């Protein structure tokens with residue numbers, strides 16, 4: 001772990017005003033690294049930290065990024081390129097064009113959408129959280145089903161997909177990327 005990573009990790013630990021040993025009323029430890037907890041949740045509780053905390057190379061720049069942060073990092077690249085210029089076959093995990101497949105697992109419980117991909121930058125994210133814009137999730141680029149043909153497409157590719165595959169259809173609102181999101185991603189990518 002480099003010093004910058006360590007700094008990032010430390011800055012992710014919440015500051016608590018309670019006295020040592022940081023126990024809650026029930027005596028459970030309060031001192032929790034949220035990112036690691038999220039990786040564990042993403043992995044269905046199996047806690048495969050190495051897979052989600054591992055640094056992997058970005059295919060669009062020279063940076064190494066933690067796997068679980070790559071989707072948002074790539075979204076930053078796509079916004080910088082301009083979402084109007086996105087190719088309909090751009091992979092939301094790695095940003096490469098025409099290299100990776102994406103679909104939904106059909107054994108999903110209670111209708112939950114669980115994406116699957118052969119991308120080397122793939123990781124299992126929580127679909128609902130990833131598709132909702134928030135301070136912790138600055139990109140809602142997730143695989144979605146095309147309302148016109150049923151194909152699994154990344155949200156950021158939807159406009160291009162409609163432009164090429166469904167010329168006469170209007171792009172439905174659910175594929176709209178808000179200005180707020182675009183602005184947040186511009187900021188993320190600069191940092």
Ligand SMILES: [Zn+2]
Nearest residue numbers: 058060061063
């Ligand atoms: Zn990059």
Ligand SMILES: [Zn+2]
Nearest residue numbers: 091094100119
């Ligand atoms: Zn990919």
Ligand SMILES: [Zn+2]
Nearest residue numbers: 146148149151
């Ligand atoms: Zn379609």
